[in-house]
Amino acid sequence: MTAVTEHEVSLVPATDHSPQIRSLDLADFPALVGREEEWRFTPLARLRGLHTGEIGAQSPVVVTATSLGGATFALNGPKDVTRAGFTDRVATFAWTQIADVATLTIPKNTQVAETVHISIAGTNGVAFHQLDVNVEQFGEATVIINHSGSATFAGNIDINVADGGKLTIVSIQDWEIDAVHAGHHRVRLGRDATCKHIAVTLGGDVVRLLPSVDYEAPGGSAEFIGLYFAGAGQHAEHRLFVDHSQAHCRSNVVYKGALNGDGAHTVWIGDVLIRSNAIGTETYEINRNLVLSGGGRADSVPNLEIETGEIVGAGHASTTGRFDDEQLFYLESRGISADEARMLVLRGFFEDLLNQINVPEINDGVRTRIEERLAGIR
Amino acid sequence: MSVLEIKGLEVQVTTDDGPKDILRGVDLVVRSGETHALMGPNGSGKSTLAYAIAGHPKYHITGGSVTLDGQDVLAMSVDERARAGLFLAMQYPVEVPGVSVSNFLRTSITAIRGEAPNLRTWIKELKESMNALQIDQQFAERSVNEGFSGGERKRTEILQMELIKPSIAILDETDSGLDVDALRVVSEGINRVRATGETGVLLITHFTRILNYVKPDFVHVFFDGRIVRQGGPELADDIEANGYAQYTAV
Numbered sequence: 275m276t277a278v279t280e281h282e283v284s285l286v287p288a289t290d291h292s293p294q295i296r297s298l299d300l301a302d303f304p305a306l307v308g309r310e311e312e313w314r315f316t317p318l319a320r321l322r323g324l325h326t327g328e329i330g331a332q333s334p335v336v337v338t339a340t341s342l343g344g345a346t347f348a349l350n351g352p353k354d355v356t357r358a359g360f361t362d363r364v365a366t367f368a369w370t371q372i373a374d375v376a377t378l379t380i381p382k383n384t385q386v387a388e389t390v391h392i393s394i395a396g397t398n399g400v401a402f403h404q405l406d407v408n409v410e411q412f413g414e415a416t417v418i419i420n421h422s423g424s425a426t427f428a429g430n431i432d433i434n435v436a437d438g439g440k441l442t443i444v445s446i447q448d449w450e451i452d453a454v455h456a457g458h459h460r461v462r463l464g465r466d467a468t469c470k471h472i473a474v475t476l477g478g479d480v481v482r483l484l485p486s487v488d489y490e491a492p493g494g495s496a497e498f499i500g501l502y503f504a505g506a507g508q509h510a511e512h513r514l515f516v517d518h519s520q521a522h523c524r525s526n527v528v529y530k531g532a533l534n535g536d537g538a539h540t541v542w543i544g545d546v547l548i549r550s551n552a553i554g555t556e557t558y559e560i561n562r563n564l565v566l567s568g569g570g571r572a573d574s575v576p577n578l579e580i581e582t583g584e585i586v587g588a589g590h591a592s593t594t595g596r597f598d599d600e601q602l603f604y605l606e607s608r609g610i611s612a613d614e615a616r617m618l619v620l621r622g623f624f625e626d627l628l629n630q631i632n633v634p635e636i637n638d639g640v641r642t643r644i645e646e647r648l649a650g651i652r
Numbered sequence: 653m654s655v656l657e658i659k660g661l662e663v664q665v666t667t668d669d670g671p672k673d674i675l676r677g678v679d680l681v682v683r684s685g686e687t688h689a690l691m692g693p694n695g696s697g698k699s700t701l702a703y704a705i706a707g708h709p710k711y712h713i714t715g716g717s718v719t720l721d722g723q724d725v726l727a728m729s730v731d732e733r734a735r736a737g738l739f740l741a742m743q744y745p746v747e748v749p750g751v752s753v754s755n756f757l758r759t760s761i762t763a764i765r766g767e768a769p770n771l772r773t774w775i776k777e778l779k780e781s782m783n784a785l786q787i788d789q790q791f792a793e794r795s796v797n798e799g800f801s802g803g804e805r806k807r808t809e810i811l812q813m814e815l816i817k818p819s820i821a822i823l824d825e826t827d828s829g830l831d832v833d834a835l836r837v838v839s840e841g842i843n844r845v846r847a848t849g850e851t852g853v854l855l856i857t858h859f860t861r862i863l864n865y866v867k868p869d870f871v872h873v874f875f876d877g878r879i880v881r882q883g884g885p886e887l888a889d890d891i892e893a894n895g896y897a898q899y900t901a902v
């Protein structure tokens with residue numbers, strides 16, 4: 275993909291599911307009414323003006339990076355004007371609001387042994403942020419980004435993995451219960467580059483993440499893993515867009531979510547586009563949801579659009595199950611309390627995904643936090 | 653020594669056409685060490701009795717009482733009943749996807765015994781019970797009942813009973829759907845538990861076949877929501893030979 279300058283609008287070839295507008299200029303995006311395909315599941319009224327621009331007092335997030343090893347971090351780098359336009363109105367709004375860009379760089383040929391930690395902490399106001407994660411040629415790293423505190427937050431992460439680079443990046447949404455978080459996480463992969471993007475969404479009133487991948491050369495491999503938990507009244511939305519525009523690339527999407535309590539709402543959209551030139555593509559996506567109790571709603575929409583038949587494989591699956599009264603009775607009749615029973619089922623549900631995530635620094639923590647969330651702790 | 657005492661138990665279910673009476677005054681006493689067989693035609697309410705004792709939310713108690721060693725069972729939650737010593741091997745054991753048999757059993761045993769079992773002895777105990785019931789060790793890592801055949805489910809129910817060691821076990825048609833060899837293996841499992849003398853068994857069945865292995869002390873004939881006849885093992889043979897009509901004619 276070529277970068278566009280700030281005032282150009284590039285129209286991506288129209289397909290059913292790929293975005294129609296890419297721009298850094300908010301004026302290029304029509305006002306939202308909520309009926310748009312990509313907004314129809316989102317409770318706009320709870321975005322606190324991120325979608326209209328009518329926002330409250332700003333109070334920046336506190337961003338810190340630790341355990342850098344061979345990586346470098348610039349907190350307030352200059353804002354460029356040459357990056358690719360965003361395809362989402364709120365992401366573009368965030369871009370117009372920020373004054374500088376934070377950049378984590380994994381230098382060429384550098385394997386960062388320690389896991390890099392970046393903390394993004396809300397300070398109870400409206401905040402915007404742009405983080406770039408640049409993995410240079412043959413660089414390798416694991417990065418954990420932890421979102422916490424309370425905020426109305428629009429933050430984008432541009433993840434560029436150059437030729438032969440390898441990145442595992444974890445974004446944990448562990449917000450206070452009243453937080454709002456909208457963000458576009460854009461992965462760009464060079465030749466034979468690999469990125470494993472992991473989203474863990476546990477807290478917040480509304481979280482709407484858009485992980486996407488663009489392949490700039492053949493041989494790229496993207497893995498998207500997601501784990502989300504929505505308690506009563508929470509909205510957790512993940513919209514994936516995998517744009518296979520190069521030959522011989524791979525993608526694998528595995529998202530699992532649990533809903534507990536009335537008004538819990540999760541949305542998973544998996545748009546995978548295999549363009550006509552993307553021969554040798556291998557892609558699979560799966561979303562599984564589990565309703566543990568109450569009248570939660572899990573929307574799950576896989577979309578696979580294939581413009582060439584010369585692929586290795588493409589598939590998708592989506593299931594939503596409910597932990598029902600008969601299952602609960604069965605476990606209870608063996609002496610297990612209702613709370614323990616739900617815990618048992620929840621642990622079982624996420625166990626294989628946690629094994630796939632395989633980032634030792636977070637596995638135990640995420641396990642604990644899921645169980646705390648189930649027990650009604652934030 | 654435990655006593656399950658059922659007195660004048662009346663139970664309703666809610667149907668689309670309103671409440672429906674299923675149990676119409678059941679009286680039964682089961683003591684640990686005793687084995688009772690409960691036989692009766694389809695739809696007479698045998699499973700309803702079992703579920704009502706275990707506390708299934710679908711069944712509403714409209715009269716009577718159930719006590720275990722004098723404690724009011726009907727006032728207990730489902731899990732409390734299990735921890736108090738009641739066990740129900742279900743006619744149709746439920747699938748619980750995502751929860752492995754070994755996790756399930758360990759959680760159950762921890763709840764029932766009030767503390768987590770010592771890991772090493774627990775693994776040994778589980779292995780031995782599985783071997784005795786001829787359950788492949790691989791089943792420990794499979795999801796509870798998911799994709800299990802009818803017979804595999806029934807064996808797993810008895811496995812649970814052996815590990816839990818309840819004071820009163822209700823076995824709802826555990827023998828149905830078992831092949832001859834499985835019937836013998838499962839019966840041996842039930843007999844191992846009986847041999848301890850610490851468990852009372854209420855065996856719900858349609859067939860005398862299992863009663864040749866698991867010799868009942870008492871046989872009860874169930875019809876239209878109540879026990880209409882009680883006797884010894886000879887009653888079962890009589891039913892086998894002549895059917896229920898003789899007890900159920902009004």
Ligand SMILES: Nc1ncnc2c1ncn2[C@@H]1O[C@H](COP(=O)(O)OP(=O)(O)OP(=O)(O)O)[C@@H](O)[C@H]1O
Nearest residue numbers: 665666667672674693694695696697698699700701
């Ligand atoms: N939810 C329900 N709605 C309507 N009728 C019900 C419901 N549950 C049970 N019943 C009825 O109650 C009666 C007793 O059912 P139950 O399952 O206790 O019979 P059973 O003696 O165990 O029969 P079987 O030998 O076939 O297992 C049946 O007529 C059944 O249809």
Ligand SMILES: [Mg+2]
Nearest residue numbers: 698699700743
């Ligand atoms: Mg029955």
